[in-house]
Amino acid sequence: MAKFKHFLVAAPYYLWIGLFVILPIGLIFIYSFHDLNGHFTLNNYLNFFKNQTYLLMAFNSLCFAIIITFISLIVAYPIAWIISKFQNSRDFLILLVIMPMWINLLLKTYAFIGIFSRNGTLNNLLASLGLGRHQFLFTDIAFILVAVYDQLPFMILPIYNSVITINHSLINASFDLGASKTQTFWRIIVPLTLPGIKSGVQAIFIPSLSLFMITRLIGGNRVITLGTAIEEHFLSTMNWGMGSTIGVILIIAMILIMLLTKESK
């Protein structure tokens, strides 16, 4: 009897799974086999794998995501480590990391338009130093910098959470047994914080593959990622079939990442 009642209250939840998890994925899969007139076709997939522009775009997108994730990781790791060292004030410090996450992502990105633009602060500074004005906005480097900036807290937090659980006697033991600093880092600390690194990579890599807002605002129309391509096919050229195909490929990439970074039990 108790079970039955529980099922009734959980019905909206299962309805949600059906309507907003299973159905949309099914629809995007079905649409990926549609041409512009809604007829069945395999052309979208053939197009993707034959057409140089799509393959190049996918490859570019992958490279950007790897660079962004890697830079975030090597910047976030020391930050998380050092914050954990401040025993008394680390709650406050981690709050300072969380706070920018609450400022709307669009606003933070918008700030960089001002900083990087031709008459912007960075160029004014360089010009006053006699270094001349340069093009920063709409370059690959600007895109990578802003993407790292926007997503950095998502890397810091999981690493920090696993760093604070490290038992310090393990590190001391490693030193006592004659390990060098490098050995201790790679053999003890990194394996112990691996779960945090994995969730950080997950939290940044997949969104980086599909960014389209930062690409548009900071990368101009030069940087094209899988995300920008999907947005364009859905909202500009209205070729939902091709957009869905790229979506399916993105989903497959996502599943691969999930499997690669899966927690080993």
Added chain:
Amino acid sequence: MSKFKNGFFLFFIFLILYLPIFYLVYYSFSSGNNIAKFENFSWQHYLNLFADRRLIGIVLNTILIALISATIATTIGTFGAIYLNDLTRPWAKNLTLTLNNILIVSPDVIIGASFLILYSAIKLHLGFWSVLISHIAFSVPIVVLMVLPKLKELTHSYIDAAYDLGASSQQVLTRVILPFISSGIFSGFFMALTYSLDDFAVTFFVTGNGFSTLSVEIYAMARRGISLEINALTGIIFFVISIAMVFYYFVLQRNKKQKRIN
């Protein structure tokens, strides 16, 4: 010495982390119309912002969507989590959990695009309702994930005891289960609120022409170029969040002290 160096490093990092925000707020007080040069101190852009009926309307819409969607998502998610936690067959539990997590790991563009297909298939008009429904949809799984750990802490003997003492299943739910998991429900609600306020990509796909949330509006404004009204808006948002943060920090500290006393 090393502590000093660490402190300096962190100071530098936080400087970079906050620079863009301070930068926006700084120019919000400039009387000029661009961010090339700070002219005179002025409240002009704040006054313009408060006079901008349309933008105020959009801010209110955004808050309304966040509150409604978080409330509904918390309700659906909490009961979902209670049921999920009671599932006895491991495969059923794993399957539900996997389906639950799909929307959390999916890229925003995929969620947005697939919801757009869904709404066009059922011929739902794009606007307030499509945005609200989407926000509920992507907030449900995070609520479930916030509530589940609390449910795992709730040992079955409590519930058995309540039944033995003659409680009805409704009483068990409202007097035992819900109070015990309330902190999980609150953090779920809070996360749902954050997700909704922060979302850009999904809303961008499913919002029609007539309806806009703050993120979508800022995107449109930013594509047109710099407008110091956005800076003024950042100033206000930063102010509100700072207050919330200070408040949150003191609550956190007080709870910690209480825990120590206990």
